[in-house]
Amino acid sequence: MSFRHRDSWALFFVLCFTAFTSSPLVAAEKQNPNVLFLFTDDQRADTIHALGNPLIKTPNLDQLVHSGFVFNNAYCLGSNSGAVCVCSRNMLLSGRTYFRWTGRYVSADKPNFPDSMKAAGYYTYHHGKKGNTAAEIHKRFDQSKYLNDNQARMLGQPGKEIVDNAIEFLQKKNEQPFFMYLAFACPHDPRVADQEYMDLYQREEIPLPANYLPLHPFNNGEQVVRDELLAGFPRTEAEIKKHLHDYYADITGLDGHIGRLLKALKESGEYDNTIIIFSSDHGLAIGSHGLMGKQSLYEHSMKSPLIFSGPGIPHGQSDALVYLYDIFPTVCEMVGTDIPQGLDSESMWPVLAGEKSQIRETLFTAYKDVQRSVRDDRWKLITYPQINKSQLFDLQNDPQETSNLFGQSACQSHTDRLWSAMKDWQKKTGDTSSLVSETPQDAAFKAPTAEELEKLKKNWQPKKKKTKQNPSPEKK
Numbered sequence: 432m433s434f435r436h437r438d439s440w441a442l443f444f445v446l447c448f449t450a451f452t453s454s455p456l457v458a459a460e461k462q463n464p465n466v467l468f469l470f471t472d473d474q475r476a477d478t479i480h481a482l483g484n485p486l487i488k489t490p491n492l493d494q495l496v497h498s499g500f501v502f503n504n505a506y507c508l509g510s511n512s513g514a515v516c517v518c519s520r521n522m523l524l525s526g527r528t529y530f531r532w533t534g535r536y537v538s539a540d541k542p543n544f545p546d547s548m549k550a551a552g553y554y555t556y557h558h559g560k561k562g563n564t565a566a567e568i569h570k571r572f573d574q575s576k577y578l579n580d581n582q583a584r585m586l587g588q589p590g591k592e593i594v595d596n597a598i599e600f601l602q603k604k605n606e607q608p609f610f611m612y613l614a615f616a617c618p619h620d621p622r623v624a625d626q627e628y629m630d631l632y633q634r635e636e637i638p639l640p641a642n643y644l645p646l647h648p649f650n651n652g653e654q655v656v657r658d659e660l661l662a663g664f665p666r667t668e669a670e671i672k673k674h675l676h677d678y679y680a681d682i683t684g685l686d687g688h689i690g691r692l693l694k695a696l697k698e699s700g701e702y703d704n705t706i707i708i709f710s711s712d713h714g715l716a717i718g719s720h721g722l723m724g725k726q727s728l729y730e731h732s733m734k735s736p737l738i739f740s741g742p743g744i745p746h747g748q749s750d751a752l753v754y755l756y757d758i759f760p761t762v763c764e765m766v767g768t769d770i771p772q773g774l775d776s777e778s779m780w781p782v783l784a785g786e787k788s789q790i791r792e793t794l795f796t797a798y799k800d801v802q803r804s805v806r807d808d809r810w811k812l813i814t815y816p817q818i819n820k821s822q823l824f825d826l827q828n829d830p831q832e833t834s835n836l837f838g839q840s841a842c843q844s845h846t847d848r849l850w851s852a853m854k855d856w857q858k859k860t861g862d863t864s865s866l867v868s869e870t871p872q873d874a875a876f877k878a879p880t881a882e883e884l885e886k887l888k889k890n891w892q893p894k895k896k897k898t899k900q901n902p903s904p905e906k907k
Contacts, residue, residue, distance in 0.1 A: 471711040472614075473713070477731075482736065489686045500740070501737065502739075503748055505710065519713050526756050544568070548768075554574075558577075558613055559613060560580050561577035578592060585621060588625060589624060641831045642729075642731075643668075647721035652818075655887055693707075710738070751790060802815055805853040812837075817871065819867060823836045823837040
């Protein structure tokens with residue numbers, strides 16, 4: 432697919448750049464906008480001040496919101512393992528659903544994000560988390576390096592190492608436009624933020640999620656996975672507030688280092704020549720619905736923030752239903768290179784350009800073989816095949832998903848429509864899992880005892896590998 436707006440984009444970009452740049456020499460050299468893609472780990476969609484969270488402090492992300500375009504309904508499609516970030520990041524960089532491959536990583540032999548950007552004349556740079564990521568596609572970047580994930584998370588300055596290296600990169604002269612993909616390891620646990628960030632919040636004043644529960648009310652198929660063992664059963668209010676305190680402080684710390692990067696981008700003369708994208712691989716529960724992790728299909732776990740800002744990007748927002756892996760073809764179209772054939776993803780550019788209000792009528796999510804969901808602009812159906820239980824939510828009147836309307840006769844038409852859409856999505860994405868079990872399990876969830884919990888935690892502890900000391904985390 433060719434870029435339908437290539438000529439108009441080029442003209443618009445030249446006009447914008449000529450008006451705002453302070454360096455005519457740079458303007459003459461640069462033919463395409465740089466792309467800076469900031470991608471965090473485990474960050475809920477409701478953790479940016481300018482997007483409606485009055486408590487959290489994110490002044491630099493707020494700046495992107497105020498100048499850019501926000502997608503309010505951006506989702507991770509799901510995962511075939513508890514490490515949802517693995518599937519999310521592999522889908523992001525390949526533009527394909529996780530049903531298209533076997534094993535941990537998607538093949539790099541098919542179309543992928545860095546190859547497309549290199550074909551468009553970009554120097555491609557990646558720096559990010561090493562575990563649970565898209566290892567094969569990372570090898571296609573011109574420059575790729577990794578964090579020591581746990582060490583980076585424990586230093587108290589979330590995102591600092593990645594930003595330090597990115598600033599160093601910006602200070603070096605590069606004739607090519609750059610595509611910089613910064614895949615942060617935070618605010619994933621363990622969350623350690625220096626006292627300067629912790630002091631910005633009073634724990635007792637942090638409200639619990641509106642859909643907080645001590646326990647999830649039934650067996651959703653994944654309630655003793657690693658993330659769920661980070662808090663006791665039942666989840667106490669004090670424990671959830673502690674987790675939220677750490678989480679908010681971590682995000683604020685990261686926001687500060689993103690601010691350093693934006694300042695360096697301005698000092699380099701490239702800010703007005705750079706499209707900035709901010710998002711996260713998925714959300715997180717942290718007490719919502721009695722859960723802690725991202726291994727569910729509720730809004731808090733599958734929805735991510737998504738912001739575009741920069742030259743040619745209008746200020747505004749959209750409720751269009753989009754996937755994170757739609758970013759790949761969208762950027763291709765924005766910079767004027769062909770969108771590869773065979774992708775499952777779709778470009779969001781028609782929405783950004785104001786040509787369309789949506790690119791799909793419904794959106795499908797999946798988790799292993801235990802949960803499936805589909806939603807439209809108002810209604811959402813979640814089904815749990817292992818127990819033959821379903822939920823129906825009116826997201827317009829119940830955005831926190833607290834009132835299950837499944838089975839009510841007045842809502843049957845919505846259930847039927849969404850059930851049909853779910854089956855269609857399965858065919859479209861290559862999902863062959865059954866939606867109904869002939870031998871359903873007990874729907875009741877039995878919380879582990881304290882003794883059982885300790886045993887489960889030990890099973891989830893990472894095993895130490897026998898390697899030589901201080902192996903290099905960098906691969907170029």
